[in-house]
Amino acid sequence: MSEITDNNVSYKSKETIDGNYATINFGPTHPATHGIFQNVLKVDGEKIISSEQTVGYIHRAFEKLAERRPFNQITPITDRLNYCSSPINNMGWHMTVEKLIQAEIPKRAQYMRVIIMELARIADHLICNSVIGVDTGALTSFFYPFSEREKIYEMYEEVCGARLTTNIGRIGGFERDFSPVFHEKLKSFLKTFPKAFEEFNSMLERNRIFMDRTKGAGPISAERALNYSFVGPNLRAAGVDYDVRVMQPYSSYEDFDFIIPVGVNGDTYDRFMVRQEEVRQSLRIIEQAYNNLPEGSYKADIPEFYLPPKEEVYNNMEALIYHFKIVMGETEVPVGEVYHSVEGGNGELGYYLISDGGRSPYRLQFRRPCFIYYQAYPEMITGMTLSDAVLTLSSMNVIAGELDA
Amino acid sequence: MLNNEAILNRINENYGSEVVISEENFGILTIEIKAEKTHEIISWLKRDEVLECSFLTLLGGVHYPDDKGREFAVVYHLHSWTNNFRLRLKVFLPSENPSIKSIVDIYNGANWMERETYDFFGINFEGHPDLRRILNMDSMDYFPMRKEHVLEDATREDKDDRFFGR
Numbered sequence: 001m002s003e004i005t006d007n008n009v010s011y012k013s014k015e016t017i018d019g020n021y022a023t024i025n026f027g028p029t030h031p032a033t034h035g036i037f038q039n040v041l042k043v044d045g046e047k048i049i050s051s052e053q054t055v056g057y058i059h060r061a062f063e064k065l066a067e068r069r070p071f072n073q074i075t076p077i078t079d080r081l082n083y084c085s086s087p088i089n090n091m092g093w094h095m096t097v098e099k100l101i102q103a104e105i106p107k108r109a110q111y112m113r114v115i116i117m118e119l120a121r122i123a124d125h126l127i128c129n130s131v132i133g134v135d136t137g138a139l140t141s142f143f144y145p146f147s148e149r150e151k152i153y154e155m156y157e158e159v160c161g162a163r164l165t166t167n168i169g170r171i172g173g174f175e176r177d178f179s180p181v182f183h184e185k186l187k188s189f190l191k192t193f194p195k196a197f198e199e200f201n202s203m204l205e206r207n208r209i210f211m212d213r214t215k216g217a218g219p220i221s222a223e224r225a226l227n228y229s230f231v232g233p234n235l236r237a238a239g240v241d242y243d244v245r246v247m248q249p250y251s252s253y254e255d256f257d258f259i260i261p262v263g264v265n266g267d268t269y270d271r272f273m274v275r276q277e278e279v280r281q282s283l284r285i286i287e288q289a290y291n292n293l294p295e296g297s298y299k300a301d302i303p304e305f306y307l308p309p310k311e312e313v314y315n316n317m318e319a320l321i322y323h324f325k326i327v328m329g330e331t332e333v334p335v336g337e338v339y340h341s342v343e344g345g346n347g348e349l350g351y352y353l354i355s356d357g358g359r360s361p362y363r364l365q366f367r368r369p370c371f372i373y374y375q376a377y378p379e380m381i382t383g384m385t386l387s388d389a390v391l392t393l394s395s396m397n398v399i400a401g402e403l404d405a
Numbered sequence: 406m407l408n409n410e411a412i413l414n415r416i417n418e419n420y421g422s423e424v425v426i427s428e429e430n431f432g433i434l435t436i437e438i439k440a441e442k443t444h445e446i447i448s449w450l451k452r453d454e455v456l457e458c459s460f461l462t463l464l465g466g467v468h469y470p471d472d473k474g475r476e477f478a479v480v481y482h483l484h485s486w487t488n489n490f491r492l493r494l495k496v497f498l499p500s501e502n503p504s505i506k507s508i509v510d511i512y513n514g515a516n517w518m519e520r521e522t523y524d525f526f527g528i529n530f531e532g533h534p535d536l537r538r539i540l541n542m543d544s545m546d547y548f549p550m551r552k553e554h555v556l557e558d559a560t561r562e563d564k565d566d567r568f569f570g571r
Binding site: 063067227247354 | 430431433435459460461462463465467468480482486489491493512513514515516517518521525539540541549550554556
């Protein structure tokens with residue numbers, strides 16, 4: 001993060017004439033950045049000549065914090081990475097720890113995870129795509145999907161009690177089985193959502209104004225995207241079919257039948273279309289997982305990591321010991337290095353965990369897809385107009401929480 | 406599909422003298438290589454027609470203050486999509502002058518990851534186009550992820566709890 005001084009051009013909020021070019025501050029608190037990032041753009045009229053980024057405005061030292069916290073207390077940190085799809089972050093972290101302690105997770109818990117993660121993906125993509133609508137001037141397409149997203153948040157509430165920063169699930173599975181209300185809500189969601197979604201889709205997909213505005217805005221070639229370590233929908237829009245769910249399946253994703261949509265040009269329209277199709281595929285996965293939800297336990301049998309039920313703590317000596325150890329963070333873990341990644345809303349979300357056997361990680365590094373692909377932003381918007389820069393930013397789905405850790 | 410043994414053999418054939426230790430950690434082959442040849446080896450791994458590690462997944466630092474002469478580690482996670490294997494490369498650097506050649510010319514995505522590693526660990530990446538702090542303020546005069554900067558003890562008792570809402 002570059003310091004703001006009087007000599008620094010980025011401090012000046014008005015346009016300043018620099019030769020023939022004007023310097024414009026896009027951000028840090030501009031409504032169109034949808035987060036806190038500063039972009040200093042050098043423009044010739046409407047055309048962007050060059051740009052410079054400043055990130056780190058909401059850096060919260062997560063990797064340092066994680067070095068002091070017991071494993072189960074790191075889950076709330078991961079909520080705040082990509083807060084549009086926090087359940088994926090939570091479960092990615094749980095799976096990393098489970099890999100380290102080599103826990104066997106029952107099929108039912110895995111399928112339940114898949115359902116929640118795909119709901120989170122739908123919520124994430126809905127926000128991103130409806131925001132592209134806002135940035136092209138279509139406010140209706142922003143308000144309608146929010147009632148659908150609300151239903152997803154109500155389902156989170158039913159499972160874990162929280163909505164945005166979910167802290168959903170536990171190391172080893174879930175804290176409780178899906179409640180009857182959840183089943184009802186999910187059933188009605190699966191029934192009503194496809195129609196509502198297609199309605200939203202028809203507002204934008206073949207909308208002449210929307211297509212004119214988004215086609216060719218902020219394109220990136222597959223080769224450049226790969227070189228910049230792009231992942232997720234942004235990479236797939238450029239035509240590369242990389243998806244962690246297929247490449248290295250986790251949590252029983254190999255059981256489900258779904259396709260990976262890819263784009264051609266890697267521009268804003270392709271990114272929009274890829275996300276739209278991914279929502280449909282996520283729905284397919286949820287339907288498959290829900291219809292084939294296996295019988296069994298919703299949690300793994302790992303008493304050293306999974307809190308026992310309260311009645312047992314009062315009546316059972318062993319449960320009391322485990323309860324105490326987990327709450328005080330005194331559980332022993334194996335020594336080792338683990339890398340685990342999940343397909344988050346923005347692509348490969350990775351956890352590199354070095355454990356020295358202590359109560360907290362020796363080092364935990366998050367692979368934050370936003371942070372890595374945001375550096376390609378200047379290359380993507382150079383030569384574009386100012387309004388294309390806004391569109392490119394929102395269609396890349398750069399989330400400040402994930403960017404700054 | 407290559408297994409880890411085949412990958413290690415291929416690397417040993419070409420750069421056997423540069424590999425210090427190799428081990429397997431939860432399915433990922435981990436190789437420690439010498440600092441001088443890192444750039445060359447990574448560039449070869451990307452070009453090699455058998456391994457084709459075309460994707461840089463993650464780059465970061467680790468601080469081992471008790472390990473004399475090799476206090477800092479730079480860890481590279483590569484991913485070969487054609488063969489679908491991951492590879493972890495570790496390079497250890499001394500604390501006097503932790504410096505290693507930048508790989509931005511091989512993978513452009515390494516640019517900000519190297520800046521972040523510099524920002525938090527103070528590891529110098531030679532040949533980096535723009536090695537500045539990225540998430541912390543420029544005026545910061547220490548490297549916060551080093552182990553000598555410990556977080557506050559959660560059990561300390563010398564604080565007046567009234568001020569902290571406890």
